Amino acid sequence: MPPTIYDIAKQAKVGIGTVSRVFNNHPSVAEATRSRVLKVAARLNYQPHPYARGLARNRTNSVLAIIPFFTTFFFLEILQGVQAKLGQLDCDLILYGVNHPDQVEASLRHNALRSRVDGILFFSMSMPDAFADQYLQHKIPVVLVDAFHQNFDSLSVENQQGAYIATKHLISLGHTRIGMLNANLESVPARERLKGFQKAMREAKIALEPRLIRKSTSARLDGFTRESGYELMKEFIALGKSMPTAMFISSDIQAMGALAALTETGLRCPEDVSLVxxxxxxxxxxxxxxxxxxxxxxxxxxxxxxxxxRMQHPQSEVTHTKFVPKLIVRKTCGADLSQPALVAEHVA
Amino acid sequence: MPPTIYDIAKQAKVGIGTVSRVFNNHPSVAEATRSRVLKVAARLNYQPHPYARGLARNRTNSVLAIIPFFTTFFFLEILQGVQAKLGQLDCDLILYGVNHPDQVEASLRHNALRSRVDGILFFSMSMPDAFADQYLQHKIPVVLVDAFHQNFDSLSVENQQGAYIATKHLISLGHTRIGMLNANLESVPARERLKGFQKAMREAKIALEPRLIRKSTSARLDGFTRESGYELMKEFIALGKSMPTAMFISSDIQAMGALAALTETGLRCPEDVSLVxxxxxxxxxxxxxxxxxxxxxxxxxxxxxxxxxRMQHPQSEVTHTKFVPKLIVRKTCGADLSQPALVAEHVA
DNA sequence: CCTTCTAGTGGAAGGGCTTCCACAAATTTA
DNA sequence: TAAATTTGTGGAAGCCCTTCCACTAGAAGG
Structure with a gap:
């Protein structure tokens, strides 16, 4: 029912090839012809059919994003960035949310190999080996976000560096009795964040007391939960006088639980204990x-x-980009918010 | 490079029509033939090309979701539901996030009229008239979620009924001095929620005191913000002795602000004031x-x-579905959580 | 003035599928 | 046994583009 390239060609009294060239900005079209075609196209409200285009060009102009739905926050914002860019590239975003790692395979099978998309963004999960091989072999462009694989482009966060900055911030506020409340060490980010904490402490020549470094043993979400924060903070509180005066916590969600535990005990933050x-x-x-x-x-x-x-240059070298997280100073660390200089120092 | 229907046909020694019929579950294929085709297809890892299919069938098997990115929460969960269903229907979800109402038009123009999708899910925004007309005219299936238009199927929440249930819950807890902290009345939900509150109060024969019903005048997000909750609660607190003992607040985000105002003033929730x-x-x-x-x-x-x-029966009657929200009893209302019966009563 | 380019142009072929029509073989019916 | 179905099957045509090759007319060159 919508007009096709033939309708335009006929009404503009040109061949279909010319119409196609106009819509693909091909240089060899006379200016007069071009504008005539465009005028007819506008009048008939013509849009090239994307599927026909995709079939002919062997390109789909769409990208698949596979994201874990089970960890919500974080993604909407990344997706905004993704989409802003894809929009510029005239690409559509196909979203596939996964509720369980098992579903990953289904989605990969369903979409990609059916040549439905030109590339894949793969978030926060580990790519099953079988698929990694397949993609590499078929040269399907894949970018991993918040995940890592030797042979794919990846973007991730410098967890160690972030933890280091956070810890140094606490040290710079004068604390010497600093603890860390960590998630399950099964998780890579948890291990990296621990390293960053240790590094900052060592550099400041503060002894690492094992009992001030506590980690979750929960399997659920690798311990990145409100509950783990609550429980571990209760353990810290039970230390009484030897409780840390400042703590680095491996995630905000755990910090929430920790805060609840403090409030419940009548302790105040940051007066009694500072948190990052x-x-x-x-x-x-x-x-x-x-x-x-x-x-x-x-x-x-x-x-x-x-x-x-990657879609343009399938053979180019694989890149691994690391982002360094930035310190956002608010109330729980007890820093003087009227001194932005102090803050800036730790941002760099 | 991937195998086509011709490759399968040749290797299975059948015609392409037969292969096609196998993959479309057409009944008139002999069982022996079917299994032979499937075996070859499995061996070659064949998947029908979705674009070729779309072109031939004049269907895309994909749906466009247009959502406002600027109000985050709420969508990821809806999208999960959407996708669960679309997966069953073998449909892909194309996501278009809008950061500003102006972008709506761009997205509609870009995607839909290029016959790129079979249908559209349109979230929480008002559909520009120009497009409404176009869609109706071209019979493009559209479903509005959390939005309303006479001529499109819609899903929305019974705000009035929800507010009514919330208020009745407070009444049932024995409160008689009940206030409402509302968003900007420019917003339809805010008006509806006010009505529900009033209705419950009238039914309980509690007089409506104007000074206990306060609304935001902020334009930003129609006053559904933490700040508006904070400020309005400060106003309530300023009432001193005549402050309500219980309040219905038009959104959780405002309730957060209200809670902060209470804590700051040294008031406790629910001991000093109950909130829903x-x-x-x-x-x-x-x-x-x-x-x-x-x-x-x-x-x-x-x-x-x-x-x-709607895609199957474009002519069927337009439906408008209303969901009644459900009371979730937690701490801030002061209800006895050990009495589930009490809760259940208000859920129905 | 004739040749050689060049800038534009037309349209066939092809991309991978569905669908329909034609037809052969097997089965039922008279 | 012949006629009438029924059951499977093959493949051309068509979906709407892009791309390439062939071609024309005018410009430039000799």
């Missing part, structure tokens, strides 16, 4: 949690850019 | 806010179902 979290989820702002922010929007934009590059 | 919010955003759970939950996942599923129906 990690992630800068939305709630952190509302609760005044000082934290390490990941530049999500920017990551999204860059992810799309890298994917586009 | 609206929306059940993620933070509400963490903060123990009693609230009215919108069945987001279910809405997503149903939206996809209705869209599918």
């Amino acid at each position: 979290g990690f992630d800068d989820i939305e709630i952190a702002g509302h609760l005044g949690i000082t934290t390490m922010r990941q530049p999500m929007y920017e990551m999204g934009v860059l992810a799309a850019e890298i994917l586009a590059k | 919010g609206f929306d059940d955003i993620e933070i509400a759970g963490h903060l123990g806010i009693t609230t009215m939950r919108q069945p987001m996942y279910e809405m997503g599923v149903l939206a996809a179902e209705i869209l599918a129906k």
Whole structure:
């Protein structure tokens, strides 16, 4: 029912090839012809059919994003960045949310190999080996975000560096009795964040007391939960006098739980204990949690850019980009908010 | 490079028509032939090319979701529902996030009229008239979610009914001095929620005191902000002795601000004042806010179902579905959580 | 003035599928 | 046994583009 290239050709009294060239900005079309075609096209409200185009060009102009739905926050913002960029590239975003790692395979099978998309953005999950091989073999462009694989472009966050900055911030505020409340060490980010904490402490020549470094053993979400924060903080509180005066917590969601535990015990933050979290989820702002922010929007934009590059140059060298999170100073660390200089120092 | 229907046909020693019929579950294929074709297809890892299919069938098997990115929470969950259903229908979800109402038109123009999708899910925004007309005229299936238009299928939440339930809950807890902290009355939901509040009060024969009903005048997000909750609660607190003992707040995000104002003043919730919010955003759970939950996942599923129906029967009668939100009892209302019966009564 | 380019142009072929029509073989019916 | 179905099947045509090759007319060159 909508007009086709033939309708335009007929009415503009040109061949279909010419119409096609006009719509693809091919240089060898006389200016007079071009404008005549465009006028007819506008009148008939013609748009090239994307599927016919895709079939003929063997390109789909769409990108698949596979994201874990089970960890919500974080993604909407990245997706905004992704989409901003894809829009510029005239690409559509197909979203596939996964509720369980098992579904990953289904989605990969369903979409990609059916040559439905030109490239794939793969978030926060580990790519099953079988598919990694297949993609590499078929040269399907893939970019991993918040994930890593030797042979694919990836974007991720410098967890260690972030933890280091957070810890140094606490040290710079004069604390010497600093603890860390960590997630399950099964998780790579948890291990990296621990390393960053240790590094900052060592550099400041503060002894690492094992009992001031506590980690979740929960399997659920690798311990990145409100509950784990609550429980571990209760353990810290039970230390009584030897409780830390400041703590680095491996995620904001755990910091929330920790905060609840403090309030419940009648302890105040930052007066009795200073906290710095990690992630800068939305709630952190509302609760005044000082934290390490990941530049999500920017990551999204860059992810799309890298994917586009990979689509153009399939053979170019694989890149691994690391983002350094930024310290966002709020209330829970007890820093003097009227001294921006102090803050800036730790941002760099 | 990937195998085509011709490759399968040749290797299975059948015609392409037969292969096609096998993949479309057409009944008139002999069982022996079918299994032979499937075996070859499996061996070559064949998948029908979706674009070729789309072109031939004049169907795309994909749906466009246009969502406002600027109001975040709420959507991921609906999208999960949408996608669960679309997956069953073997449909892909194309996501178009809008950061500003102006972009709506761009997205509509870009995608739909290029016959790129079979249907559209349109979230929480008002459909520009020009497009409404176009869609109706071209019979493009559209379902509005959390929005309304006479001529399109829509799904929305019974705000009035929800507010009514929330208020009755407070009344049933024995309160008689009940206030309402509302968003900007420019917004339709704010007006509806006010009506529900008034209705419950009238039914309980409690006089409506104007000074206990306060609304935001902010334009930003129609006053559905943490700040408006904070400021209005300060006003309530300033009432001193005549402050309400219980309040219905038009959104959880405002309830957060209100809570902060209370804490700051040294007042406790629910001991000094009971609160019920609206929306059940993620933070509400963490903060123990009693609230009215919108069945987001279910809405997503149903939206996809209705869209599918509309695609099958373009002429069927337009439907408008209303969801009644459900009371989620937590701490801020002061209800006895050990008495589930009490809760259940108000859920129905 | 004739040749050689060049800038434009037309349209066939092809991309991978669905669908329909034609037809052969097997089965039922008279 | 012949006629009338029924059951499977093959493949051309068509979906709407892009791309390439062939071609024309005018410009430039000799």
